[in-house]
Structure formats: structure tokens, C-alpha cells
Amino acid sequence: MHFIRVSSNMFMNWLKQLIKQKSIAKQADLPIVADLAIGLLIDFLRRISPGNWYVRAGLWAKTGDYPLGFKLGGMQVGIVRLGNIGSEVLNRLQAFGFIISYNSRRKRPSVLFPYCANVYDPAVNSDVLVVCCALTEQTHHIINKDVMAELGKGGMIINVGRGALIDEKEMLQFLVQGDINGVGLDVFENDPNVPKEPLRLDNIVLLPCQNALTHWES
Numbered sequence: 001m002h003f004i005r006v007s008s009n010m011f012m013n014w015l016k017q018l019i020k021q022k023s024i025a026k027q028a029d030l031p032i033v034a035d036l037a038i039g040l041l042i043d044f045l046r047r048i049s050p051g052n053w054y055v056r057a058g059l060w061a062k063t064g065d066y067p068l069g070f071k072l073g074g075m076q077v078g079i080v081r082l083g084n085i086g087s088e089v090l091n092r093l094q095a096f097g098f099i100i101s102y103n104s105r106r107k108r109p110s111v112l113f114p115y116c117a118n119v120y121d122p123a124v125n126s127d128v129l130v131v132c133c134a135l136t137e138q139t140h141h142i143i144n145k146d147v148m149a150e151l152g153k154g155g156m157i158i159n160v161g162r163g164a165l166i167d168e169k170e171m172l173q174f175l176v177q178g179d180i181n182g183v184g185l186d187v188f189e190n191d192p193n194v195p196k197e198p199l200r201l202d203n204i205v206l207l208p209c210q211n212a213l214t215h216w217e218s
């Protein structure tokens, strides 16, 4: 059994090397990226990671109950770009009863959820943005300070695309000032180096880009 952890910036090189060495048998699996996007979303909304640290630190007995999380069903989620991963995320979100809209370059006739031609509309109308976009010149910092301002104080962002889809510096300011509610990140602008500020915040869940590969029996 293999367990492989990679950062997105190093991903393709590692993958090629591993395939060459026959250490792994298949390529990144997009449905499992969507699984972990949902995992991050639930973790953040139900405060699983920070709650875990609260109990471990002995704070439950010392300072009392931990702040409540959010009910999933009925929350509004905007998917930023409906590619392979975005579509898999959408399928999974439906099962939890999220109210879904999506942003893509083109409306998908087969998708019955509300379409937003730009990224601001889902930000205005959503509690959470799930960012599943390819990183290109056009999408670099697609989640900028204007989008975060539209998302507002209650808003949350999950990013499983690439770090530079979000203006990380602005995002940290928004988080520190309480101008957005929180983020769940599997990717960073300069991973595996992550900015220091989030490490002291409990409204951010950080993962070491372990999204695209899992265990399997050889």
C-alpha cells in the first residue's frame, strides 16, 4: 500500500517520476479531488479541525463549549468554473441540500442550477465559493479583493484549483480583519511554503495538497 503526498507546484514532476518507477499505477483521479473539496467544506462549516484542536488543548473543560458550526443544508454555494472537478463537486453538493449556482465561461444547457456569467454574482449570492478553476493568465487572482468584498463577512472560500487563483495577500487581510468568515485551502500561491499568518487563525483549514491521489492496493 502506498501513501503519497504532493504539492500542486511539484505535482506533475512527482507524478511522472513515480509512474516511471511504477510506484503508482494511475493518474490523478478527479472525483477524489471533489471528495476532498467537500471534506474541506464540511470541515470548515462544522468546525471539525479547530474543534479537534480545542479538545486536544484541554480548552473544552477549561473554557466551555466551542462556538457552533453551520448547518449544511440550505447554505448557498457558488462553484467557480464548472470543469471536471467543478461538475463532480456539484453532484456531491446536491446530496447535502446546498443551494447551488455556478460560474463558467459558458452556460451549460444540461445543468439546471443558476448560471452566473461572472464571478461576482455567485460571490454576492453565496455563503461559500468553491474554486475549481484552471490557472491561466485570465484566471490569475480571479478571487480578488472585489470578489471577497462581495462575498462579505459571512462568506467562505474553498480552493482546490491552484493557489494563485486567489489573491492570497488580500485574502489574509480579509481573514485577519474578519471581512470574510474563513477559508479551506488545498493549494497556496507558493506551496509548499505557506504564509505564516494563517497558522494562528482558527478560521482557516490548510491541507498539503493531498487531494489528487489516495491509497490503493498494489
Ligand SMILES: NC(=O)C1=CN([C@@H]2O[C@H](COP(=O)(O)OP(=O)(O)OC[C@H]3O[C@@H](n4cnc5c(N)ncnc54)[C@H](O)[C@@H]3O)[C@@H](O)[C@H]2O)C=CC1
Pocket: 008, 028, 030, 033, 081, 082, 083, 084, 085, 086, 104, 105, 132, 133, 134, 135, 136, 137, 138, 139, 160, 161, 162, 186, 187, 209, 210, 211, 212
Ligand atoms: N488540488 C488538487 O489536488 C488538484 C487540483 N487541480 C487543479 O484543478 C483545476 C481544474 O481541474 P479540472 O476541473 O479537471 O479542469 P477542467 O479543464 O475540466 O476545468 C477547468 C475550468 O477552468 C476554466 N478555465 C480554463 N481556462 C480558463 C480561462 N482562460 N479563463 C477562464 N476560465 C478558464 C474552464 O472553463 C473550466 O471550467 C486544474 O487546472 C488544476 O489546476 C487538478 C487536480 C488535482
Ligand SMILES: O=CC(=O)O
Pocket: 007, 008, 011, 028, 209, 212
Ligand atoms: O494538483 C494536482 C494536479 O493534478 O493538478
